[in-house]
Amino acid sequence: xxxxxxxxxxxxxxxxxxxxxxxxxxxxxxxxxxxxxxxxxxxxxxxxxxxxxxxxxxxxxxxxxxxxxxxxxxxxxxxxxxxxxxxxxxxxxxxxxxxxxxxxxxxxxxxxxxxxxxxxxxxxxxxxxxxxxxxxxxxxxxxxxxxxxxxxxxxxxxxxxxxxxxxxxxxxxxxxxxxxxxxxxxxxxxxxxxxxxxxxxxxxxxxxxxxxxxxxxxxxxxxxxxxxxxxxxxxxxxxxxxxxxxxxxxxxxxxxxxxxxxxxxxxxxxxxxxxxxxxxxxxxxxx
Amino acid sequence: xxxxxxxxxxxxxxxxxxxxxxxxxxxxxxxxxxxxxxxxxxxxxxxxxxxxxxxxxxxxxxxxxxxxxxxxxxxxxxxxxxxxxxxxxxxxxxxxxxxxxxxxxxxxxxxxxxxxxxxxxxxxxxxxxxxxxxxxxxxxxxxxxxxxxxxxxxxxxxxxxxxxxxxxxxxxxxxxxxxxxxxxxxxxxxxxxxxxxxxxxxxxxxxxxxxxxxxxxxxxxxxxxxxxxxxxxxxxxxxxxxxxxxxxxxxxxxxxxxxxxxxxxxx
Numbered sequence: 001x002x003x004x005x006x007x008x009x010x011x012x013x014x015x016x017x018x019x020x021x022x023x024x025x026x027x028x029x030x031x032x033x034x035x036x037x038x039x040x041x042x043x044x045x046x047x048x049x050x051x052x053x054x055x056x057x058x059x060x061x062x063x064x065x066x067x068x069x070x071x072x073x074x075x076x077x078x079x080x081x082x083x084x085x086x087x088x089x090x091x092x093x094x095x096x097x098x099x100x101x102x103x104x105x106x107x108x109x110x111x112x113x114x115x116x117x118x119x120x121x122x123x124x125x126x127x128x129x130x131x132x133x134x135x136x137x138x139x140x141x142x143x144x145x146x147x148x149x150x151x152x153x154x155x156x157x158x159x160x161x162x163x164x165x166x167x168x169x170x171x172x173x174x175x176x177x178x179x180x181x182x183x184x185x186x187x188x189x190x191x192x193x194x195x196x197x198x199x200x201x202x203x204x205x206x207x208x209x210x211x212x213x214x215x216x217x218x219x220x221x222x223x224x225x226x227x228x229x230x231x232x233x234x235x236x237x238x239x240x241x242x243x244x245x246x247x248x249x250x251x252x253x254x255x256x257x258x259x260x261x262x263x264x265x266x267x268x269x270x271x272x273x274x275x276x277x278x279x280x281x282x283x284x285x286x287x
Numbered sequence: 288x289x290x291x292x293x294x295x296x297x298x299x300x301x302x303x304x305x306x307x308x309x310x311x312x313x314x315x316x317x318x319x320x321x322x323x324x325x326x327x328x329x330x331x332x333x334x335x336x337x338x339x340x341x342x343x344x345x346x347x348x349x350x351x352x353x354x355x356x357x358x359x360x361x362x363x364x365x366x367x368x369x370x371x372x373x374x375x376x377x378x379x380x381x382x383x384x385x386x387x388x389x390x391x392x393x394x395x396x397x398x399x400x401x402x403x404x405x406x407x408x409x410x411x412x413x414x415x416x417x418x419x420x421x422x423x424x425x426x427x428x429x430x431x432x433x434x435x436x437x438x439x440x441x442x443x444x445x446x447x448x449x450x451x452x453x454x455x456x457x458x459x460x461x462x463x464x465x466x467x468x469x470x471x472x473x474x475x476x477x478x479x480x481x482x483x484x485x486x487x488x489x490x491x492x493x494x495x496x497x498x499x500x501x502x503x504x505x506x507x508x509x510x511x512x513x514x515x516x517x518x519x520x521x522x523x524x525x526x527x528x529x530x531x532x533x534x535x536x537x538x539x540x541x542x543x544x545x546x547x548x549x550x551x552x553x554x
Binding site: 181183184186187188189190191192193197201202205283 | 344345346365366369370372374376378380389390392393394441
């Protein structure tokens, strides 16, 4: 009974009506050709110019409110001015330094803290909820108290950047730690290794890619932390410049500050991407 | 009195699960292994072969019994024997030569010195030209060679191999068997070899131990009396087939027992 049904089913397979499934033209999507570089660059430049032109014309014709949006040509002039009188350099340097210090301390500190969890399960399990609690806390809300504690100088900006980067790095490292191949650890012990040798020769290299993956996120977070610190109270920095321009309604200065910041942010990102590549090249030879 | 290289007496391992239930993985294992022997251990899956190796290598503590190497108790000590698992466990961030010297490095031998010893070995044992490659660039057989060389260079008289060729295809496997016999001959080690493959066990070994289903014990012990060097064609000789028949009969009994055991657990 079942067998006849089965054979009927099989023989009817070829008679079933189906959608057409052969398309010659699909081949072109399979080839996966990369688009040409110059085409992309022309495209990008045109989009950028279109935005600037629309903004400039729109503001001049008062389609968009020039009081809040300012005008690109004016923003550019303001920017040139703060570059010439040196304030842009000084403030950029201040923000750059606090970001880098915070980034380095936060990342290295977080990695060390995360790696330390390998040594004791008790310690790790007891600490875990506290780390998660601190991660859940919006660190930016801490800014006023951090500025009160560390003062108006650079240290409060560094502290902000550290607060915002250290926990995420700790968690990323800790997660990487959990993925360490236990057989690899056993093999190393079977070769008579000490606990410290297992840590330095297996656990640290294994967790390195996870730590490196945190770098790019951290640089953006560190910059955010530094800027917010400057908003709250600071003697220097682009954040302070933008904040004061806002209070005095110097809209073109706000925009000049924002663009200045974007360029700094991009430079930092490129720097860290480069660092990441160099570090990964030495670490990763996995499939 | 014969001096044995490795002696196990009454080795037993009981696992305590959370519900206070006790599972005996292996019970009362006795083995007396002379020096420079090639010993294979076969048995149904789950009979505790790997547990046995973990205990001999000191990665696990026996609940009862004793392990002696050269007449001295080594129970609970690690680093006494070389141990290799089915996975090659090469470190992906190290080159082949750096992987092969890993055991030496852990012992505190300077890297330069270790490499001086390792590089000619790599050349002799089929890894010439791959010294500075990374594990991901090598085939399964070659990675297994590197892992085995790492174990050999760790320089212990006894080497435990837990299904080292289990993941390889038949062709590579046959090559690796010849290669392993060469290595065994050159370095004069005592080898304990776990396998599922009866042919492999008989072809390689001086003695074959057959383990019983859980709780794992030694069911039987066969001396393989065939002259060396053995040609691959020996597997068709009547002597070989006699051994194989005997081993198959013993093993299938245990496999059936193991299956019944599994079925009752599922019920």
